[in-house]
Amino acid sequence: MALWGGRFTQDSDVRFKHFNDSLRFDYRLFHEDVEGSRAWAQALAQVKVLSEQECASLIQALNELEQEMTGRELEIAAAGDEDIHSYVERRLIEKVGALGKKLHTGRSRNDQVALDLKLFCRGACDDLMQAVRHLQRELLKVADENQGVIFPGYTHLQRAQPVTFAHFCLAYLQMLDRDFVRLNNVRDLLNICPLGSAALAGTAYPIDREALAKNLGFKGATHNSLDAVSDRDHVMELLSCASISMVHLSRLAEDLIIYNSGEANFLELSDKVTSGSSLMPQKKNPDACELIRGKAGRVVGSLMGILTTVKALPLAYDKDLQEDKEGLFDALDTWHECLDMMALVFEGIKLNKAKIEAAAKGGYSNATELADYLVSKGVPFREAHDIVGQVVLYAIAQNKALEELSVEEFKRFKDVIAEDVYPILSLESILAKRDVLGGVAVNQTKAEIEALKQQLLA
Numbered sequence: 466m467a468l469w470g471g472r473f474t475q476d477s478d479v480r481f482k483h484f485n486d487s488l489r490f491d492y493r494l495f496h497e498d499v500e501g502s503r504a505w506a507q508a509l510a511q512v513k514v515l516s517e518q519e520c521a522s523l524i525q526a527l528n529e530l531e532q533e534m535t536g537r538e539l540e541i542a543a544a545g546d547e548d549i550h551s552y553v554e555r556r557l558i559e560k561v562g563a564l565g566k567k568l569h570t571g572r573s574r575n576d577q578v579a580l581d582l583k584l585f586c587r588g589a590c591d592d593l594m595q596a597v598r599h600l601q602r603e604l605l606k607v608a609d610e611n612q613g614v615i616f617p618g619y620t621h622l623q624r625a626q627p628v629t630f631a632h633f634c635l636a637y638l639q640m641l642d643r644d645f646v647r648l649n650n651v652r653d654l655l656n657i658c659p660l661g662s663a664a665l666a667g668t669a670y671p672i673d674r675e676a677l678a679k680n681l682g683f684k685g686a687t688h689n690s691l692d693a694v695s696d697r698d699h700v701m702e703l704l705s706c707a708s709i710s711m712v713h714l715s716r717l718a719e720d721l722i723i724y725n726s727g728e729a730n731f732l733e734l735s736d737k738v739t740s741g742s743s744l745m746p747q748k749k750n751p752d753a754c755e756l757i758r759g760k761a762g763r764v765v766g767s768l769m770g771i772l773t774t775v776k777a778l779p780l781a782y783d784k785d786l787q788e789d790k791e792g793l794f795d796a797l798d799t800w801h802e803c804l805d806m807m808a809l810v811f812e813g814i815k816l817n818k819a820k821i822e823a824a825a826k827g828g829y830s831n832a833t834e835l836a837d838y839l840v841s842k843g844v845p846f847r848e849a850h851d852i853v854g855q856v857v858l859y860a861i862a863q864n865k866a867l868e869e870l871s872v873e874e875f876k877r878f879k880d881v882i883a884e885d886v887y888p889i890l891s892l893e894s895i896l897a898k899r900d901v902l903g904g905v906a907v908n909q910t911k912a913e914i915e916a917l918k919q920q921l922l923a
């Protein structure tokens with residue numbers, strides 16, 4: 466039975482009912498709805514709308530209902546009520562009779578759903594922060610194990626300068642750290658309680674809304690009822706966090722796909738996160754990474770969805786706002802799954818060190834060092850750059866690396882080049898010179914890893 470039958474003389478068309486009902490997705494707010502209802506019962510008792518005895522009976526029935534239905538959420542979804550608020554109220558009335566009908570005094574589904582969704586978002590922030598940390602710890606482990614593994618660094622997907630695999634892992638760890646902080650900020654900003662705003666104008670009962678807010682773990686209560694029932698900033702912000710983080714995960718997936726390709730062959734993804742081809746027996750496809758990359762699109766789509774839904778909505782609540790949930794649930798599930806999946810990918814990652822070293826050595830990634838060497842011998846940088854360009858052209862024609870050229874060959878381009886050039890061209894020396902905060906020098910990475918261990922593993 467709907468919560469609003471009195472004013473109607475005809476039943477809803479079944480097609481409209483299906484179109485309008487939200488229980489098949491907002492069943493996910495069951496626990497939040499029960500939690501909010503318990504707090505509302507207490508608030509009503511404080512203003513004597515309910516006796517202490519009535520309040521206790523309602524809370525007991527809500528506890529029973531919660532216990533009974535935990536783990537049976539799909540049954541709730543199929544119960545046929547209009548939405549989760551109608552479901553909880555119906556079940557409550559079944560348990561305590563007429564008393565159940567008192568709980569909705571001074572409350573509207575508008576402030577109720579606003580509350581439920583904020584509670585849900587708050588819990589989701591906590592869960593997702595955990596998941597981000599879990600992936601960060603996996604990245605840290607792999608970084609720690611590969612501190613000295615010299616890896617080709619790219620710009621424009623052209624080999625540029627050598628880095629280490631640890632430094633590569635820590636780059637993504639930094640991005641995830643910002644994702645973590647963003648989640649924490651969203652959690653903080655949303656943590657203001659809308660309950661007591663009623664339909665749009667505020668409840669007509671003298672509820673102590675600050676006390677109610679504290680009871681539900683909020684920092685305080687909202688200051689404008691029109692805003693409180695129609696605010697979905699937290700949905701937009703959470704989806705924005707999800708989108709940015711999915712973009713990070715997608716870039717990481719793309720890097721791994723490239724490094725795992727037959728052409729690069731820098732690393733091998735574990736059998737646990739790859740699949741085969743039904744036709745080509747030799748294939749081992751990086752499906753986990755491809756799906757992460759693909760799912761980024763869907764999460765960004767949900768962000769666009771909510772922004773577009775809320776844009777141009779008149780105050781206060783409009784039914785359009787019911788569209789806030791499916792995209793949110795789907796995007797957060799997807800993000801969480803992708804964080805976990807990427808952690809699994811890193812758990813089984815194997816580096817092909819010989820191939821990596823050969824690639825880091827090739828591609829003339831020590832050309833900048835040669836230019837700096839000339840600068841140290843008094844050649845102006847612009848001229849040094851030009852000379853090294855010519856040396857590289859010559860070396861390519863000879864099919865040799867820079868360090869394979871003889872001193873005589875070097876001297877054809879600039880006679881200041883001597884035997885002392887060779888140590889400068891080594892990969893180890895290139896790394897060691899970048900001994901600056903955030904640079905690739907192995908001791909910098911080591912210090913960073915130790916600091917991160919303190920932060921993430923303590």
Ligand code: ARG
Pocket residue numbers: 487491548574575578782784786787
């Ligand atoms: N199912 C609704 C939603 O998700 C609950 C609020 C309904 N409010 C109303 N006035 N019809 O937004």
